[in-house]
Amino acid sequence: MNLIQLFDLSLQGRRDHVALEFGGSSYPFGEIDARSNRMAALFQARGLRMGDRLCVYLSNCVELIDIYLACLKLGVIFVPINILYREREILHILADSDPKAVIAAQPMPGTVPLWLAHELIPPVEAARPSSSLDGDSPAALVYTSGTTGVSKGAILTHNNFAVNAINLNACWDISKSDRFLLALPLFHVHALGNGLHCWLTSGCRMRLLERFEHQKASAEFLDFRPTLFFGVPTIYVRLLDFPPAVAREVGGFMRLFVSGSAPLSPQVFEEFHSRFGHAILERYGMTETLMNVSNPYSGERRPGTVGLPLPGISVRIVNGELQLRGPNVCAGYWRREEATAAAFEDGWFRTGDIAERSEDGYYTLLGRKSDLIISGGFNIYPREIEEFLLEQAEIAEAAVVGVPDKLRGEIPVAYIVVRTPIDAAALDTRCREKLASFKVPRDFVMVEKLPRTALGKIQKHLLPPWTA
Ligand code: MCA
Ligand code: AMP
Numbered sequence: 001m002n003l004i005q006l007f008d009l010s011l012q013g014r015r016d017h018v019a020l021e022f023g024g025s026s027y028p029f030g031e032i033d034a035r036s037n038r039m040a041a042l043f044q045a046r047g048l049r050m051g052d053r054l055c056v057y058l059s060n061c062v063e064l065i066d067i068y069l070a071c072l073k074l075g076v077i078f079v080p081i082n083i084l085y086r087e088r089e090i091l092h093i094l095a096d097s098d099p100k101a102v103i104a105a106q107p108m109p110g111t112v113p114l115w116l117a118h119e120l121i122p123p124v125e126a127a128r129p130s131s132s133l134d135g136d137s138p139a140a141l142v143y144t145s146g147t148t149g150v151s152k153g154a155i156l157t158h159n160n161f162a163v164n165a166i167n168l169n170a171c172w173d174i175s176k177s178d179r180f181l182l183a184l185p186l187f188h189v190h191a192l193g194n195g196l197h198c199w200l201t202s203g204c205r206m207r208l209l210e211r212f213e214h215q216k217a218s219a220e221f222l223d224f225r226p227t228l229f230f231g232v233p234t235i236y237v238r239l240l241d242f243p244p245a246v247a248r249e250v251g252g253f254m255r256l257f258v259s260g261s262a263p264l265s266p267q268v269f270e271e272f273h274s275r276f277g278h279a280i281l282e283r284y285g286m287t288e289t290l291m292n293v294s295n296p297y298s299g300e301r302r303p304g305t306v307g308l309p310l311p312g313i314s315v316r317i318v319n320g321e322l323q324l325r326g327p328n329v330c331a332g333y334w335r336r337e338e339a340t341a342a343a344f345e346d347g348w349f350r351t352g353d354i355a356e357r358s359e360d361g362y363y364t365l366l367g368r369k370s371d372l373i374i375s376g377g378f379n380i381y382p383r384e385i386e387e388f389l390l391e392q393a394e395i396a397e398a399a400v401v402g403v404p405d406k407l408r409g410e411i412p413v414a415y416i417v418v419r420t421p422i423d424a425a426a427l428d429t430r431c432r433e434k435l436a437s438f439k440v441p442r443d444f445v446m447v448e449k450l451p452r453t454a455l456g457k458i459q460k461h462l463l464p465p466w467t468a
Contacts, residue, residue: 002133002158003072003197006165010203014176019199021207021224022062029203033128035062036069041126043070046101046115050075050131053099053141057081057090057108060186060210063117065196067103068186071140072158075133078140079153080187084378084436088388089151093143097153097334135159141334142189144287145372145381153334154288156193163327164290165197167310172256172281172297174228178204181226183212183235190261190377193290195230204228214238218246227255232377233264236280237407240271251276256297260285261377262409263365266303282306284365286351288330288343293363305362315357316348321369322355323348371460373402373410378438380412385431385439389414392430394422397450399458400441403466413466414441417449443468 004011010019015030027035048054054076058064071078079097081090087109094102094110101113108114139161141153168174180199184191199206207224212235221242231239236259242250257272257280264282273279283294284306293315295307309315313326329349332340343350354366373380382400389398397417402410414427424444431440443466451462 001162002131002135002137003139003161004069004128004131004133006162007069007200010176010200014203017176017203018205019203020062020065021205022060023210025062027062032065032069034125035066035122036073037128038122038124038126039063039066039070039120040073040129042120042122043074043076044129048074048076048100050133051077053077053079053097055079055081055094055097055099055102055112056187057083057085057102057104058117059083059105060182060191060208061117062208063120064186065208066122068140068192068196072133073129073131075131075137077138080140080142080192082187082378082436083185084438086434086436088434089436092151093153096143096151097141133158135162136331138331140192142192142287145379150339152336152339155331155334156189156290157331160290160328160330161193161197162201163312164193165201167312167328168194168198168291168294169202171294171310172258174198174202174204176203178202178228178255179224179226180204180206180228181209181220181224182206182230183209183217183220184230184232184377185211188261188377189285189287189290190230190232194258194285212238214241218242218250221250221254222246225253227253228258229254229256230258230260232261233259233268234262234376234408236264236268236272240268240275242275244275247275248277251278254278256281258283260291262374264303269303284353284363289324289326289349289351290328292324292326292328292351295362302362305358305364307363308361309363315363317355317357318345318348320354320356320366322351322353322363322365324351325349371401373400373412375402375405375410375412375438376408378436380439382412385412385414385435385441388431388434389416389427392422392427394418394420399450399460399463401460401463401466403442408438411442412439413443413445415445415447415450415463417447 011033019029020027103115135158182195279301285291293306295301352369385400386398396419399415405411451459
């Protein structure tokens with residue numbers, strides 16, 4: 001079965017029920033279906049065919065959903081680009097995925113044909129395109145760095161997404177009676193794989209926000225009165241700022257809060273529990289595998305752990321590394337045979353996460369084999385920032401590390417050896433022009449030299465501690 005056939009439980013079966021609220025308007029499932037048929041007709045008229053890639057650089061909006069569903073209906077491979085990415089990050093994805101076109105709200109760098117979102121005017125009516133797609137067809141390429149530094153497209157199939165959504169709906173008891181508030185960006189798998197797919201397979205009502213804004217969060221909760229919410233730890237730290245009476249009221253109508261993408265500290269878990277009266281359900285996933293391990297809905301949600309393997313997913317630990325196997329694991333990396341081969345060991349996917357298992361089967365993530373930094377749920381590869389810093393004529397050496405941050409979990413800090421003088425403000429400006437905002441080092445620490453091994457490898461753990 002392909003995803004559209006699965007979504008028909010809602011698109012066809014619940015045609016007249018409200019599916020989506022966005023920007024003050026609401027849309028029944030039948031209209032979501034019809035809108036994407038029309039978008040698919042427009043894409044066909046513009047020459048998109050099965051197997052073509054379509055890059056999309058948009059913040060959350062109804063059109064983004066239309067575009068994704070139109071791609072699924074045509075067998076076009078959807079390639080979302082993080083809206084915070086700047087030129088060099090965007091150019092890499094455009095070159096690597098080799099798309100027919102890129103859809104954006106504003107002019108884009110590069111030579112790929114640009115379709116401006118506001119100029120996409122679909123026909124007034126269109127039938128659903130016929131398709132013979134099966135579950136192994138690729139649905140999306142989602143760019144991620146895996147355990148190495150280069151950003152690669154994980155090939156996620158219809159089956160990967162279907163299995164993930166069916167698992168989460170069953171294990172988290174998501175049903176058509178839920179009211180789901182989604183504030184995460186649809187360009188990552190947390191909102192795309194979990195959010196959008198759980199919505200369309202369960203037939204619940206979803207209110208989508210353009211983005212999470214902590215100043216408006218309590219008003220949004222009180223107005224929509226959701227039962228279900230997915231967040232990254234930074235969002236839960238923000239929700240702790242709700243006045244106590246609001247937190248209690250929200251806790252009263254909410255059914256389930258889920259956290260993932262980065263570690264949720266046991267302190268935040270406890271504080272949230274005392275204010276909202278809910279134990280946040282923490283789970284663990286990856287772009288390449290969607291969701292792997294989750295605390296139970298009924299049963300103990302153990303703080304500091306990510307819980308038990310989801311149905312159909314096998315987990316083993318080899319030399320400390322968590323490896324897994326199951327129908328959720330992606331079909332490999334787009335046009336990168338070597339990286340794909342390196343990601344597996346005897347058919348098991350190597351996550352690069354270091355983990356331990358308790359006697360009763362709960363997994364705890366202890367860290368990563370690579371020096372990945374996760375800030376506010378966004379991944380940062382130090383090497384990418386170091387390479388950019390080394391391109392600056394004034395810089396001789398650079399090392400970027402993550403330092404703990406109460407709100408974002410971690411933030412990047414750069415240690416620099418200069419060739420000729422340059423100040424931190426100038427470096428900050430240059431980084432802001434070229435890198436996504438979350439990758440810009442919070443501080444640039446000038447040092448005489450970087451600690452290195454006899455072989456010249458930088459020893460980041462020996463850098464002087466950073467203080468704010
Ligand atoms: C953040 N910013 C944004 C957005 N989010 N700008 C535009 N659109 C967005 N969606 C920018 C802000 O402009 C600001 O930039 C900076 O980020 C911090 O914003 P602030 O308002 O202070 O937000 P916050 O309260 O700190 O919250 C940030 C956030 C954001 C909303 C939690 O970090 C976020 O959306 N994180 C979720 C990422 C995600 O979905 N990850 C899943 C990856 P400036 O600094 O320039 O002012 S998938 C994954 O990891 C796996 C598979 C998994 O397990 O899920
Ligand atoms: P990504 O590359 O964006 O797919 O991020 C995947 C990585 O996020 C995983 O390999 C983990 O290191 C991390 N991650 C996801 N969920 C959790 C969690 N609940 N706790 C700690 N780390 C997590």
